[in-house]
Amino acid sequence: MPHDHHSHAAHGHHHHHIDPEAGDARMAAAIGVNLLLTVAQIIGGVISGSMALIADAIHNLxxxxxxxxAFGARKLARRPRDGAMTFGYGRAEVVAAMINYITLMVISIYLFAEGVARFWNPPEIEGWIVIIIAGIALAVDLVTAALTYSMSKNSLNIRAAFLHNLADAGTSVAVIFGGAVILIYDWRLIDPILTVVISLYILWHAFVEIRPVIRILMLGAPDGTRADEVAAAMGEVEGVEDVHHVHLWQIDEHHSSVEAHVVVAGETHVVLAQVKGLLKERFSITHSTLEVEAPGQGCVPGSEVS
Incomplete structure (x- = not known):
């Protein structure tokens, strides 16, 4: 597997192609802590009567x-490519991120409905229980975020998990604030208000993050690169008369691929080497499949730039 060009952004030893085992151990620790925390928060939410605490628990779950x-997808993504999966399993991470965001959207809509229902009948809430449990949650969120931060720089999948944690830390702060307001002012409406705010926040967050994931799954061009720009750049190479049937997509988060028909006048291998060099340098595209045509042969140039 070619070493991807994003790796310099991450510290080498955290890069997921180099030291996957350490990454797996960290993730296993993060999973264990978050599961324990979810159970504690749900119990605390039920005892204290706080829906906002349960909302935070669901966010943690x-x-x-x-x-x-993400853990399973990382394991799967490291499998070598085979006869059935000729591009390898790298997209497992993209599919995992997609599933994640969709479940988050469903959960946030449910929480929103629950929060709104409580506006008319805000429950009695034990402020201290809420504050203590949300405080523990905040600490755990920050620890988990710290564990996944270095890995999140070069994986869309881990980044999704990392951002969840950061969002969680924010919701825990909100819940602590709500508990304090209930203790000081006995203003019970703060709990459903926070529940609604947290749910809308989770929904917005998932909505923004799911877009690049859908783009990869829909075989869209890499963000910021357009097929017509790539075609125009290839057409400028000396000896290239025409470029058509250009397809540009992302195999996974780090690898882009281009496929095109190139009309070449001159030394084919020299021209192709220049085209491939240009694709790599200007667009960071390391994988290209080019079909060569002689002038006047094959497709009618420009008839289809699909």
Whole structure:
């Protein structure tokens, strides 16, 4: 597998192609802690009567689940390519991220409905229990975020899990604030208000993050690169008369691929080497499949730039 060009952004020893085992151990630790925390928060939410604490718990559960999926996807993505999966298993991480965000959306809509229902009948809430448990949650979120931070720089999948944690830390702070307001002012409406705010926040967050994931699954061009720009650049290479049938997509988060028909006048191998060099340098595309045509042969140039 070619070493991807993003790796310099991460510290070498955290890069997931180099030291996967250490990464796996960290993720396993993060999963265990988040699952324990979810149980504690749900029990605390039920005892204290706080829906916002349960909302935070569900957010934490989504964290743990996202880490489990991300963990499994990482393992799967490292499998070598074979006859059935000729591109390898790298996209497992993209599919995992997609599943994660969709479940988050469903959960946040449910929480929103629950929060709104409580506006008319805000429950009695034990402020201290809420504050203590949300405080523990905040500490765990920050530890998990610290564990996954270095790995999140070069994996869309781990980044999803890392951002969940950061979002969780924010919701825990909100819940602590709500507990304090209930203790000081006995203003019970703060709990459903926070529940609704947290749910909308989770929904917005998932909505923004799912877009690049869908783009990869829909075989979209890499963000910031367009097929027509790539075609135009290839057409400028000396000896290239025309470029058509250009397809540009991402195999996974780090590897882009281009496929095109190139009309070459001159020394084919020299021109192709220049085209491939240009693709690598200007667009960071290391995988290209080019079909060579002689002038006047094959497709009618420009008839289809699909």
């Amino acid at each position: 989504s964290d743990a689940v996202s880490l489990v999926i």
